[in-house]
Amino acid sequence: MYTVGEEEIDAIAKVIRSKALFRYGVGKECDRFEQRYASYLGVKHFALAASGSNALLAAMIAVGIGPGDEVLTPAHTYMATATAVLAAGAIPVIVDVDESITISPAAIEAAIGPCTKAVIPVHMWGAACDMDAIMDIAKRRNLIVIEDSCQGVGGGYKGRRFGSIGHIGAFSFNFYKNMTCGEGGGVAVNDDRLAKRVRGAIDPCHFYWNGRDDEEKPFAGNGARASELMGAMLNVQLDRLDGLIAAMRAEKKRILSGTAAFGNLGLKPAPMNSADHDCATHVMYSLPSADAAKRFVKVFPSVIAGKTGRHTYTEWDQVLIGAGAAHPAMNPYLMAANAPCRKSYSKDMCAASLEILDRTVMVPTNPAHSESQITDIIHDIGVASRVALAGMSMDEAELRSDVTVDVQKFDAMGRDDAAA
Numbered sequence: 001m002y003t004v005g006e007e008e009i010d011a012i013a014k015v016i017r018s019k020a021l022f023r024y025g026v027g028k029e030c031d032r033f034e035q036r037y038a039s040y041l042g043v044k045h046f047a048l049a050a051s052g053s054n055a056l057l058a059a060m061i062a063v064g065i066g067p068g069d070e071v072l073t074p075a076h077t078y079m080a081t082a083t084a085v086l087a088a089g090a091i092p093v094i095v096d097v098d099e100s101i102t103i104s105p106a107a108i109e110a111a112i113g114p115c116t117k118a119v120i121p122v123h124m125w126g127a128a129c130d131m132d133a134i135m136d137i138a139k140r141r142n143l144i145v146i147e148d149s150c151q152g153v154g155g156g157y158k159g160r161r162f163g164s165i166g167h168i169g170a171f172s173f174n175f176y177k178n179m180t181c182g183e184g185g186g187v188a189v190n191d192d193r194l195a196k197r198v199r200g201a202i203d204p205c206h207f208y209w210n211g212r213d214d215e216e217k218p219f220a221g222n223g224a225r226a227s228e229l230m231g232a233m234l235n236v237q238l239d240r241l242d243g244l245i246a247a248m249r250a251e252k253k254r255i256l257s258g259t260a261a262f263g264n265l266g267l268k269p270a271p272m273n274s275a276d277h278d279c280a281t282h283v284m285y286s287l288p289s290a291d292a293a294k295r296f297v298k299v300f301p302s303v304i305a306g307k308t309g310r311h312t313y314t315e316w317d318q319v320l321i322g323a324g325a326a327h328p329a330m331n332p333y334l335m336a337a338n339a340p341c342r343k344s345y346s347k348d349m350c351a352a353s354l355e356i357l358d359r360t361v362m363v364p365t366n367p368a369h370s371e372s373q374i375t376d377i378i379h380d381i382g383v384a385s386r387v388a389l390a391g392m393s394m395d396e397a398e399l400r401s402d403v404t405v406d407v408q409k410f411d412a413m414g415r416d417d418a419a420a
Contacts, residue, residue: 002368003244004180011233015228015232020228021227022227027228029234030048030228033234033235034048037188041169043163043164044189045192047202048184048202049187049202049225050184050185051172051183051185052170052173055150055171055187056081056148057084058170058187058202059170059189061088061221062187062198065085065117069091070091070342071116071117071119072095072108072119073094073120074120075094075097075312075313075350076097076124076311076312077311079310083316086332091332091338095110100128100129101125101284101356101357101360102121102123102127103121103134105134109137109141113342115340115342119134119138119144120145122148122150123279125362126152126153126178126280126281127270127278127279128152128155128272128273131165134166138167145168146166147163147165149170154245155277156274157274158277168198170187170188172185178244179234179238179240181233182233186226200218201219201224202225204219204222205223244367245279248279248366248367249278249280251369252282254374256283258378259385261382262382262385266385267287268287269283270285270286270360281365282303283362283365284305284363286359286360287359290306293359296387296388300363300383300384302361302363302364303361303364304362305356305362312354320346
């Protein structure tokens with residue numbers, strides 16, 4: 001969350017005073033946001049849900065993912081990407097990321113098997129996946145592309161908005177995202193029939209409020225309906241979004257320009273698939289080794305990509321232990337239909353990803369950063385680079401006197417994004 005102010009308070013208060021908290025037949029904020037955000041993304045349909053996890057599951061249900069299917073997921077993403085596959089009754093197959101910290105197209109191609117039905121590219125930390133390569137593979141190999149844009153709100157790839165490129169896209173609006181209503185999510189899609197299935201997956205009573213459809217029969221599911229309070233807040237947040245993204249992109253460009261001279265020490269920006277269109281929530285650097293990354297973050301308060309907990313497959317307990325559901329009869333790992341699917345996991349199965357993640361450092365940006373703060377960040381990246389990469393020895397007292405960004409204040413300005 002970057003900015004929440006009086007406009008959001010006024011919008012929510014207006015809904016409460018009107019007593020129009022329910023979206024169907026009473027309120028208008030959810031409908032208004034769905035129409036506006038669909039237009040923003042350049043898609044025909046957008047359906048609000050209670051969370052990004054709900055949105056991912058609704059997208060999978062809509063495209064027909066279920067028992068007997070494998071879905072390729074990246075080794076580095078929030079665990080809901082994989083657990084949503086299990087919630088649909090299918091099996092996640094974990095594949096490597098590359099140095100962009102997004103799913104490797106080469107790994108996708110190599111991992112496709114007889115049961116593989118879909119792939120989930122995740123625009124991790126708001127950085128774009130190589131969507132041209134992924135869509136080409138999907139077309140050649142007959143795969144469904146479920147675009148996980150939960151961490152990519154406001155970003156894009158080569159001029160197209162995240163979530164509008166694959167066959168269907170999912171979003172999150174929880175506290176840690178670029179646009180928030182505390183929780184919340186949604187699904188973007190162009191296909192009319194899939195849009196009906198998405199809405200049915202989000203709300204099994206959708207047909208009751210909006211009329212039965214003879215072409216698309218209803219099916220049972222858990223409700224994940226959004227409230228008018230969420231819609232009201234998101235309508236205000238959407239007005240802020242482009243300004244926030246523009247500020248972070250400007251900061252990122254300035255930091256990259258200001259730290260370019262440290263390339264001779266071995267400080268290299270992580271490769272980007274669409275550098276001018278990503279969310280720019282972080283400036284990512286590929287360091288020569290995990291030890292260098294550890295030295296860097298000890299000096300300068302930043303984040304090692306491989307140390308962000310639930311974002312790396314080694315921390316997905318439910319997947320690793322085969323706990324795909326609370327009841328064994330509903331556990332995809334035990335279903336006869338999934339017998340041909342690959343279900344073996346180990347913590348070292350994607351060693352190449354772990355090596356990349358453990359030497360990738362992420363410096364958070366923030367639209368609230370002042371010019372002087374950005375100047376301090378550039379200075380401090382230089383200090384950390386000399387210590388981490390040039391072998392400079394500095395004791396704790398010297399470090400604290402030379403690093404200008406206050407660690408506690410820096411945490412408040414963005415470091416906690418890594419918890420999302």
